[in-house]
Amino acid sequence: METQKNTLVLGWVAAVLALAIGFFSWTVPDSWYGTIDYAFMAALVVLAAVSGWCAWKNRSAALAIAAVVGLLSPIIVIVASMVFIGL
Secondary structure (H helix, E strand, C coil): CHHHHHHHHHHHHHHHHHHHHHHHCCCCCHHHCCCHHHHHHHHHHHHHHHHHHHHHHHCCHHHHHHHHHHHCHHHHHHHHHHHHHCC
């Protein structure tokens, strides 16, 4: 039971980190986009994979949704900013 709780916490931490990285990937200066953009995307994929694995292991639908939203968070941020600010 303790292992299941630990993997659930790990999954939620990974999902929240993926959401934060997805948001901050749009706030870095344009001069950083050479390598840092690829590092952000690689980190997002790894964090989404970790939270997806934890969701599968714990049979948590909410964590699975959070993993997918974390992976798509850069797209969600840019679409939301286009909706609120305008294109």
